[in-house]
Amino acid sequence: MSGLKLSHLVSGAIAVLLGYTSSVAIIFQAIDVLGLSHAQASSWMLALGLGMGLSTLILTLRYRMPILTAWSTPGAALLVLSLQGVRVEEAIGAFLFCGALLTLTGLTGWFEKVAHLIPEAIGSAMLAGILFRFGLGVFSSMEENLPLVVLMCAVYLAGRRWFARFAIPSVLLAGIVFCALTSAFVTDTAFEFSFAMPVFTLPSFSPSALIGIGVPLYIVTMSSQNMPGVVTMKAAGYALPVSSAITVTGLTTLILAPFGGYAFNLAAITAAICAGPEADDNPATRWKAAMVTGVLYCMVGLMGAAVISLFVIAPKALVVTIAGLALLNTISASLSAALAAPAHRDAALVTFMTTVSGISFMSIGAPVWALLFGALTSLALTRRSTRA
Template sequence: MQVKDISLSAIVAGFVAVLVGFASSVAIVLQAAAAAGASQDIMASWLLALGIGMALTCIGLSWYYKAPIITAWSTPGAALLATSLQGLSINEAVGVFIFTAVLGLLIGISGWFEKLTRLIPLPLASAMLAGILLQFGLNIFTSLQTQLLLVGLMCLSYLLAKRLSPRYAILWVLVTGLVTVLLQGQFNYQAVTLSLTTPVWVTPHWSLSALLGVGLPLLLVTMASQNIPGVAVLRTSGYQTPVSPLISHTALSTLLLAPWGAFSINLAAITAAICTGSEAHPDKDKRYIAGIAAGVFYLLAGLAGATVVALFAAFPREMIAALAGLALLGTIGANLAVATAEGEHREAAVVTLLVTASGVSFFGVASAFWGIVAGAVTLLIINGLRGKN
């Protein structure tokens, strides 16, 4: 890393990515821990282990590949665990995490995942990513219904900054949101307490029914709903980073930290898009700083544990929703442009976009996977018919 590559906009992008990631889904992670009967100390340990794992992979991979490699926990995976761990012990849950991590490591080492992602046309990958991010864009305007002044000022600051200082647009949005919340007295100080998290070791127990009934679905959901969109973010942003090492390293970090509560560390999609866009830095070769910054903030968040959770919860949810949506506007537009640029792929890309944005889920697998499937089927059928005519 070179000092000249460091920029305030990249650091802010990393901070916003972590802020949005924690604030949007930490409650689901805690629900998953509670489903396995975890105590408050073990819940905090889960956040510590995940924070350390995401910090090490973000910093290490971003520095090595000089690309903004953003990792995250699997939010769909956490939702799956919240409903699937009922009746299992915390020890059996850790056994599931280790089992899933070993399978993920084998998939990464074998190169199977990278071969699969190469089969997906770029317009379909872009359409899938746009479909994933679409709801975040819509949330900007639905949030206006309940927080007109707060969100309105954030939108206005975004537009003015894009005209006057586009590189720091999200920084101005963040500052505007913070100042407005503080002036309106909407920050809940009483909910914030300071404390450091202590790691808690949980000895794994192995249950065949749990490994097959929870472990395999967790692997599938993570690969389909997190890693495939995560690769799409990198590819559509112009980064040709080898995929297999990314899958291998995230799976290995999960394996090593699973006894302390790391249930799944994988490539990020939504938060990654915040760091791979031009808002992080006009020069894409210097956006890796955003990945390193995100890693540092992940580490701080993990060490603070419950304190950070309470801090994020102290802000109005509309502020977090607007911040995420505005940070992703440029990425949504860029992916829509790529998805619809080629007439040959346009209809299939639109189908991919609509299925992904619909949020449909079959067999516990999220809509991002089915969007790609629907788009690929559409492409094959339409191109096949055109070939015969």
């Protein structure tokens, strides 16, 4: 670590801050849907922080590249949608199944094949549908606390125009300051500043959870997280060891799933921060910024109880608004990719609307049915076009 620069420290800190502020609110919502205890919630944050930190450190040290990993943000959004009425033991079983699929994909080099099984338009439409309700949450929260939401939206717009990299952290900071000044925080809940402890949950395996949660979690993680991660690293000029990286994230998921580490994948946005010229003018030493990120992830993970406490005392409008604003870019990009190709536009629209509908048949959630209906629509229209 000789030659560590201030730019490495700053880039690493920004990556961690952006990684948490952009999606921890969504994870907290998933935790809330499952009805986990405070100890279990802290264990989830511990597992997720350590999982990102340790896998980042392993890959970065092994290959001397700024290879960052992350928890699956779209996966967390999927869990919020899919975990209603699911027991936590069944959810853990689905996480393990997803981890096994990720590991198998890495070990066998299936990534290229898997990426081509699902048309980009349909995968993007499913992702947009999953995230759509979070964007709507920004506007529904106005009924709860209009001044807070308006302020956060104003800061977001200003940030997008003048300081895009710090837009989401600035929105969160503005929301916290406003809540502090207006006494909007819940004061009857004690803030716990302590180290998180792992809580093991014995998994159970049900076909409905494996198919309705595990498979969509795997698909979303592969299509919307690992693929952008690979593209980001290639764009930065690095020959990413794709199969090895996916294997590491899959094994990390398998090990930490019983403690709340639901899915890990290659990072894209945070990786771009540490793999860009802002981290270091020399591409050969940018891995040190990723090292800083990995260490900080581990430290924040150990303080999982404090992170959970912050969101327990925060008003719901703050949590929902920061989550929605953080996902607007992803929603926009997904919708754009879904509707870009005229040949797949109808299939993508069917996929999107099915996902948004939230339907559930045979205990299988909307995302799986969305993929099925979208694929059938695409197949039918493709055959019709061929005959014509």
